[in-house]
Amino acid sequence: MKQSKIMKRIVSTEYLLSSVLIALLFVYTGYDWWWLFIIYPLIDISAFGYLQNSRAGALTYNLGHSMVGPTILIALYIFSGIDWSLFIGLAWLFHIFVDRALGYGLKHTEGFHHTHLGKVGKAKTAKRKK
Numbered sequence: 060m061k062q063s064k065i066m067k068r069i070v071s072t073e074y075l076l077s078s079v080l081i082a083l084l085f086v087y088t089g090y091d092w093w094w095l096f097i098i099y100p101l102i103d104i105s106a107f108g109y110l111q112n113s114r115a116g117a118l119t120y121n122l123g124h125s126m127v128g129p130t131i132l133i134a135l136y137i138f139s140g141i142d143w144s145l146f147i148g149l150a151w152l153f154h155i156f157v158d159r160a161l162g163y164g165l166k167h168t169e170g171f172h173h174t175h176l177g178k179v180g181k182a183k184t185a186k187r188k189k
Contacts, residue, residue: 071160078156085149098150117166124155
């Protein structure tokens with residue numbers, strides 16, 4: 060196995076383990092596990108910028124898939140005790156970690172299939188055919 064494939068597998072495993080940890084923390088704090096699956100697709104609304112163009116899509120997608128937002132919400136909970144911010148922050152982090160475990164990273168403006176973790180989807184299979 061090539062060195063880059065090993066590194067990608069390590070990174071993917073790290074994100075998978077992180078998503079499991081976040082899910083356990085979510086349940087441990089008293090939230091019902093099934094909320095993670097209800098909220099999961101809602102975060103992908105951030106991809107609708109791609110309906111305009113790749114630049115807008117990358118911007119909106121990255122806003123929804125950056126760890127900055129959930130980190131702020133979890134910090135808000137720590138410093139103020141606002142329960143909904145922990146609920147949303149953990150569910151949002153779960154989504155991000157699962158996506159990253161699957162290889163979907165932050166997007167470049169070249170298009171949806173170009174991420175900071177490498178190419179995904181059609182771009183990845185097109186690269187193999189060359």
